[in-house]
Amino acid sequence: MKAVKEMSSFDVEKIRKDFPVLSQTVNGKPLRYLDNAASSQVPNLVIERGAEYLKKEHSNVHRGVHYLSQKATTEYEAAREKVRKFINAKEAKECIFVRGCTEGVNLVANAYGRKFINEGDEIILSQMEHHSNIVPWQMIAEERGAKIRVIPMNEAGELIIDEYENMLNERTKMVAVAHISNSLGTINPLKSMIETAHKFGVPVCVDGAQAVPHIRVDVQDLDADFYVFSGHKMFAPTGSGVCYGKREWLEKMDSYQGGGSMIYTVTFEKTTYAPIPEKFEAGTPAIAPSIGLGAAIDYLNSIDLDAAFAHEHELLEYATEKLSKIEGVKLIGTAKEKASVISFTLENVHPHDIGTILDQEGIAIRAGHHCAQPVMQFYDVPATARASLAFYNTKEDVDVLCDSIQKVIDVFA
Ligand code: 7TS
Secondary structure (H helix, E strand, C coil): CCCCCCCCCCCHHHHHCCCHHHHCEECCEECEECECCCCCCCCHHHHHHHHHHHHHHCCCCCCCCCHHHHHHHHHHHHHHHHHHHHHCCCCHHHEEEECCHHHHHHHHHHHHHHHHCCCCCEEEEECCCCHHHCHHHHHHHHHHCCEEEEECECCCCCECHHHHHHHCCCCEEEEEEECECCCCCEECCHHHHHHHHHHCCCCEEEECCCCCCCCCCCHHHHCCCEEEEEHHHCCCCCCCEEEEECHHHHHHCCCCCCCCCCEEEECCCCEEECCCCHHHCCCCCCHHHHHHHHHHHHHHHHCCHHHHHHHHHHHHHHHHHHHHCCCCEEEECCCCCECCEEEEEECCECHHHHHHHHHHCCEECEEECCCCHHHHHHHCCCCEEEEECCCCCCHHHHHHHHHHHHHHHHHHC
16 A cells, blocks of 8 residues: 555654564554554564573673673673663662552552551542552552542543642642543643642652653653653563662662662661662563663664654644544543543444454454543543543554444444
């Protein structure tokens, strides 16, 4: 099929060649990969770096005097520095390697919560959080006798900021909020939300899983106290992720998991702990995935990332307009500030049926509650169908998606 002319000057066809997964057929049709909010695809640079590491450098870190261990350690720490630069943290030591966003939130909830959250305190979350930014906080709230409060949202899927501001008080000990919602695509006004929390002396933990692959993130500019994200949504392998925390907080918090590498001395009477970041990296870390994350950052630095993000945003606007013109499509999440995600329902068709029929057309979307059941409860739907974009998607992907949705509607008419 002839390539459809893209809207921006960004050379998407060239970029697509970097991602081998994309050039295959599924069910006899060219793959249209529109499930990037679940996991993005991996470019050759990351695949080759992973293979090179496993072929020539694989070893354990921070423990051997031998060549391979030192090499693995150097590469692992180099990946940490790449992360630091990419999110503009002040120090690499503030970037803890974790296995994904979920582990990062659990780290903050446990290590911060056990130290700073007490009976009667309050934790503020929002209506649009992913379960991984709800459940760890509920668990620690239960353990510490604290209360969860929830920032409500409007019908468009935007947080009601006045209500948030009224919620903050001297009992508030944490605000934990997504930068971008995985089920609605809403970009939250984080910078001002953080500024407001800080007026009350309250730290903010940002779930950045859907933001880092889609918009520029600068943790110092945001003044985020914690910022967590997953590698597998930003073109790296699964098993990688980062929990950024300001040094002043990380130093005050106790370790959340115990084991090797996170200690200074151990006797049966008493253990003393290593400084950050090792204090929070018990056991053998995810070395290969973290080096893969570093390679993904190298890849992002090697392309015109601003043009890539602009292309993705144009595509979002194009898809939103085109989908909203299809009779029977209801868009879920229509915030003014949105990124990468289009959730929708069709009258009389269960989202799982939409997903199954689209799969026959080679289109990968996600159907379900997207680990955001409170969002489904808000809109009073059991599930939505969700197309989520990355910068390697094309106008043609969107056209095929829309044509196939029309076919679904016709089948169920
Ligand atoms: N936070 C947000 C906003 C997410 O979108 C996800 C994963 C997570 C946290 C958890 O990340 P993990 O890597 O630790 O699992 N979101 C999705 C999704 O939307 N579809 O599949 C996974």
